[in-house]
Amino acid sequence: MLAYNMIPIFKSTYSIGKSILTLDDPSKVKEGGSDSILSIAKEENLNQIVLVEDSMIGFLNAHTRCKEAGVQLIFGLRIGCVNQRTPEFLESNDTLHKIVLMGKNDAGIKALTKIYSIANKESKGLVDCNLLKQYWTYDLKLCIPFYDSFIYMNNFIGRKCVPNFGFTKPTIFIEDNDLPFDQFILEKASKYAQENNLHIEKVKSIYYKNKEDFSAWQTYKCLCNRTFGKERSLSNPNLEHCGSDTFCWESYKQYER
Amino acid sequence: MNDNLLRFNFGQKYLVLDTETEGLNLCHTRPWQIAWIEAVGKKIISRQERYIWWDDLKVSEEAARITGFNYEKYSSLAKSPKEILKEFLPLIKDKNTKIIGQNILGFDVYMINSWMKHAGLETDYSYVKNILDTKAIAMSIAKGVKTVDTNDLISWQYRWLNYREKGIKTSQAHLLKTYDIPHDPSKLHDALYDIEMTFQIFQKQIYDIEI
Numbered sequence: 001m002l003a004y005n006m007i008p009i010f011k012s013t014y015s016i017g018k019s020i021l022t023l024d025d026p027s028k029v030k031e032g033g034s035d036s037i038l039s040i041a042k043e044e045n046l047n048q049i050v051l052v053e054d055s056m057i058g059f060l061n062a063h064t065r066c067k068e069a070g071v072q073l074i075f076g077l078r079i080g081c082v083n084q085r086t087p088e089f090l091e092s093n094d095t096l097h098k099i100v101l102m103g104k105n106d107a108g109i110k111a112l113t114k115i116y117s118i119a120n121k122e123s124k125g126l127v128d129c130n131l132l133k134q135y136w137t138y139d140l141k142l143c144i145p146f147y148d149s150f151i152y153m154n155n156f157i158g159r160k161c162v163p164n165f166g167f168t169k170p171t172i173f174i175e176d177n178d179l180p181f182d183q184f185i186l187e188k189a190s191k192y193a194q195e196n197n198l199h200i201e202k203v204k205s206i207y208y209k210n211k212e213d214f215s216a217w218q219t220y221k222c223l224c225n226r227t228f229g230k231e232r233s234l235s236n237p238n239l240e241h242c243g244s245d246t247f248c249w250e251s252y253k254q255y256e257r
Numbered sequence: 258m259n260d261n262l263l264r265f266n267f268g269q270k271y272l273v274l275d276t277e278t279e280g281l282n283l284c285h286t287r288p289w290q291i292a293w294i295e296a297v298g299k300k301i302i303s304r305q306e307r308y309i310w311w312d313d314l315k316v317s318e319e320a321a322r323i324t325g326f327n328y329e330k331y332s333s334l335a336k337s338p339k340e341i342l343k344e345f346l347p348l349i350k351d352k353n354t355k356i357i358g359q360n361i362l363g364f365d366v367y368m369i370n371s372w373m374k375h376a377g378l379e380t381d382y383s384y385v386k387n388i389l390d391t392k393a394i395a396m397s398i399a400k401g402v403k404t405v406d407t408n409d410l411i412s413w414q415y416r417w418l419n420y421r422e423k424g425i426k427t428s429q430a431h432l433l434k435t436y437d438i439p440h441d442p443s444k445l446h447d448a449l450y451d452i453e454m455t456f457q458i459f460q461k462q463i464y465d466i467e468i
Contacts, residue, residue, distance in 0.1 A: 155409070158416040178380040180366045184411050214284065235280035235317045240419075243283030243367040 006202045008252045009050050009173075010037045014058025015078075017224030019207040020217050023061050025068065035209040040249055041071050052076035052100055056116045059109070076102040077112050078145065083162050085123040085131065096126070097150040097161045100143040100173070108139035133167040142168050144189070146175040146203070151188050156181060173203045176255075178244045204252045214245035263355075264463045267298035272348050273357040273452040273459070276368040277324045279316045283367040287311055287375055289331060290324075291345060292448030294456055301456070306449045307345070309372065310335035324446050338376040349384040356384060359429050359455045360392040362411075363418055386411055391455055393417040394462050395427040404467045429454060436461040 011019035013034075022029075024036040041049055049071055051062055059075055066073035083095040103109035115135050119127045132142070142165065144151065150161035172193040176182055193200050208217040221239055222232040232238050245251075263269055272295055276288035292306040308331050316326045349356055349369070358365050362385070370380055393414035397405070400420070406413035429451065433440045438457050444450040462468075 155412040156415040157419050178370070178382075180362065180370070180382040180385045181411075181415060183382060183385070184415075188412075218282075218284075235282055235286070235315075235320075237282055239283070240363070241283065243370065245284050 006204055006252065006256060007050055008206050008249065009052050009203050010206050011052060012037060012058055012062070014061070015054035017221060018054060020213065020220050021206070021208060023058060023065050025065060035213070038065050038069050038071070040209060041069060046071060048072035048074060050074045050076065052078050054078050056113055074102065075109060076100045076143065077116060079116070079119065080126040081163060082126050082128050085126065085128045090124050090126060094159055095161045097153040097159065097163070098145050098148040100145050102141040102143060104139050104141055107137065111135055111137045111140050129164045136167045142170040143201070144170050144172045146173050146185060146189065151192055152185055155188055156185070169198060172198050172200045174200055175203055175205060177246045179241065204255065205247050206249050206252060207247045210248055210250040211245045213248065218242065259467060262463070263468055269298060270351070270354040271296040271357055271456070272354050273456045274361070274365065275358060275448045275451045275455065276365050277326070277446070277448050278320065278368050279314055280320055283364070284371065286368065286371060287314070288368045288372050289314055289316065289326070290448050291341065292452055293345070293348065294452050295348070296456060299460060304449060307341045308335035309338050309341055311338070338372055342373065342376055342378065352387065354387060356388045357455060357459050358388070358390060360390065361388055362390045362393065362414060388414070389459070389468070390414050390418060391432070391458050391462060392427050394466060394468070395432055396420050396425065398462060398465045399425045399427065402466065429458070432458045
């Protein structure tokens with residue numbers, strides 16, 4: 001059990017362009033090198049880790065490392081969802097939003113792998129609610145992330161996402177990362193949860209260990225977001241709304257204190 | 258016709274603001290100048306500019322060129338970040354004041370937050386709900402929108418701020434040209450001149466859209 005009432009949700013370098021935290025064995029972590037999620041778990045005596053990745057690629061490594069460290073792994077997949085997996089919807093971003101599928105147990109992970117494989121084989125890595133309904137099992141848990149959810153996308157980006165989650169009761173993740181629009185997303189997410197009688201979970205996305213690692217994380221994001229014609233530097237990273245250095249373990253600990 | 262529209266509200270208080278900064282990093286860049294106009298209806302009642310002192314200010318070469326940063330002027334006029342915040346924060350926290358700025362939601366709110374954090378204060382975005390961003394409004398007007406979402410003006414503005422379409426321009430220089438507002442292009446990026454122009458753009462926009 002975590003001692004805190006906010007759940008830290010880690011991401012590793014397996015989610016490309018998102019996190020600078022590795023899944024390395026703590027004994028192999030060098031001073032001044034990359035921070036490992038397993039090292040944080042060791043230092044902080046965590047007996048479980050919630051890891052939400054953008055693909056299944058890192059799952060085996062995460063599973064092996066957590067097993068070696070005697071830490072329980074709770075694995076989730078953050079995946080794109082569209083209104084329907086038809087060419088029209090798959091080719092446009094108009095209904096694209098993110099959902100998080102958590103595997104509750106081994107059977108849940110198998111179901112996750114199945115859905116992930118089908119999505120990648122048939123529909124550019126994206127799912128729709130019909131596919132989820134078809135393979136849904138009580139071994140899975142559906143969560144709505146704070147950013148990039150249909151709530152965020154419809155209200156702040158102007159997309160037209162119409163997900164039908166009738167096959168389950170999703171959990172709504174809420175966060176507070178000192179961004180100017182957090183208060184407005186929170187209002188909308190809370191309203192949706194209340195209207196649909198859904199459970200709300202307070203979470204913290206963690207992409208680097210300490211606030212001082214923010215520049216390293218931003219540098220990594222600049223490298224991963226390279227585009228023609230846009231020069232990026234730390235003084236002008238060209239990363240929209242990247243205005244908070246609190247996506248880290250240090251902030252999670254400060255908040256709980 | 259809706260009598261509550263801003264174009265008919267001659268008693269509406271406005272605070273128009275702009276920051277000049279050492280860079281464009283939304284988290285760590287600090288503003289070295291803040292300028293603001295207080296207005297009631299169309300009438301400007303106060304024009305202010307302050308220079309914010311940072312011992313280790315690092316204005317990038319490009320930023321210095323664009324904003325006309327002059328270290329001698331800066332160092333002679335700058336005051337402590339906390340001292341200026343003491344004067345500035347009550348203005349943006351006035352619930353009856355609409356806060357106007359060009360791309361204020363996408364940039365200046367982050368600069369004000371950085372300024373507050375570097376001055377040892379906590380993040381406070383409670384004033385954001387009173388913002389009207391001329392860049393967001395410009396995009397909606399360019400797309401032919403005639404009304405705003407009055408129940409959720411902030412989300413509505415974020416939607417338009419995040420909207421991209423090739424060929425649609427919403428820069429201040431473009432808007433000044435579009436509205437045929439006489440201006441001196443060489444003075445754009447002087448904070449006080451910028452906000453006077455922003456306020457003129459805003460005064461035109463409120464006749465183009467029902468806000």
